[in-house]
Amino acid sequence: MSQYDSGILVVVMERVPTFKVMKTFGLLLLSLVTTAQNTVDDKPVSKGEELQFKLTYGWFTVGRGSFKISDDYVLKDGKECIEINIHGKTAGLAGVFSKVDDRWGAIVDKETFLPHYSYRDLSEGDKDLDEKTYFDYDSMSILVESTSTSNPESNGTKYFELDGSSYFDMMGGLMFARSVDYRSMQKGDTIRLDAFFDEEFYDFKMIYHGIEKTKTKIGKIYCHKVVPIMEKNSVFKGKDPVKFWISADANRLPLKVAAKMNFGKAQVELTSYKNAKSGIDFK
Template identity: 65%
Template sequence: MKFTLMMLIGMLTQAQPMMKERPVSTGEVLQFKLTYGWFTVGRGSFSISDEVIYRDGRECLKIDIEGRTAGLAGVFSKVDDKWGAVIDKESFKPYYSFRDLSEGDYDLEEEVFFDYDSMRIQFEQASAKEESPRPTKYFDIEKDGVFDMMGGLMHARSIDYRKLEKGDRVSIDAFFDKKFYHFQMVYHGIEMIKSKVGKIYCHKVVPIMEKNSVFVGEDAVTFWVSADANRLPLKVSANMKFGTAHCELTAYKNVKSGIDFE
């Protein structure tokens, strides 16, 4: 689940054209299935609260993600992860995010606070197996436009891909797990894919991957985002050392345009 969320962050740009009308809506709920080879190994959900939250006088979105093991995978290692954030409704810059992870014998609680007056990030972690919390760490925000995972996903859905050409590169600066990242991806145009929610025209984006021991091949990871008004994250495919993993959208409701699919 973690690798999928990190890859979704990569679908971003700071300098690319944005849609005038944001495709996301409060109350939206997306359901996903994670497969590895022929097996379903996990399920996840993404939801935007109806609750109105304000930070620095600006209206914000409250987002929650849950991921858990499914099928035979739960027999070997149970995963029950929760992620969340509060982000600006228009710019998608983060104000707060958290992770609450339970993965077999591993557990972690994390909170991140983004302070734009001091231009600093306050990072706190703790584990139930440790007698005391880990020390608070601070990181300087050196420039505007640094996203967290949730804000990055929202930003990705709001890019106006229609104004990009095949081969164009997009990039982003992001903060995740005590590190700043700079991602680059290549736009591959529009193609129709057969998804769990129907045959849909999509924008195809492929990240530029550094050599590593997890992903295989030059185009190891591919993303498809619906080319309609909702810009739904339909599918992620990753060629890995021991097989191919897929994360696919299986249901949605309360989207900004169109009817529910459940």
């Protein structure tokens, strides 16, 4: 890396508000979810599935992440559930300027993907957060426990009421998105969803853009393209700034997220996978 490239990376990392950006990408994953569409009967859930991702800003690889489903089912309220764990951290020279080491996880129903429990253990530069969220469907409430040494005023327990809708967390939302029956949809269809994330309720909308052959890190393959409707904000730039691609096969792998942001272009891309449930068929 040249001195010029290093200088650009310093500027980019200094301008990126890590907690805000990580929250934003969490919301982007959630925006893939829809409660208004049918799901396939043969859901792409494979015990022991592992996915590896990388995050780039412009030319630079600044982070890597992993997504893993538990090797065995977990019983919760008498139902079989899967445990999901995500680990994301800075990579390469980016770690010198803004070190990120984040862990996210959840226990979700293996059929509906609705969450029973989720957590966030975040360490980003001089900021930290240890958060546990419990979903109680008998009392229709959510309990959130937060601990932070960098922001002690946020410590404590909070309660939120559910209004009867199906609210997803980030991990369950991503799995539900992979189960949507996209082939029953038409270009231009609008999809809506309800989600709970970072102590807030969200009502998302997105547009289905059909199937297209897309260049990805695991090959040039056919994908379902989805574009969320984004409200004007200080993070993203231009019209339709965010786009998603999900493999058009039975596994529905989350292949790529591309975003035009005010400080440059960012991408999250799948780089490898193993223990996928179905044989690979992207046609």
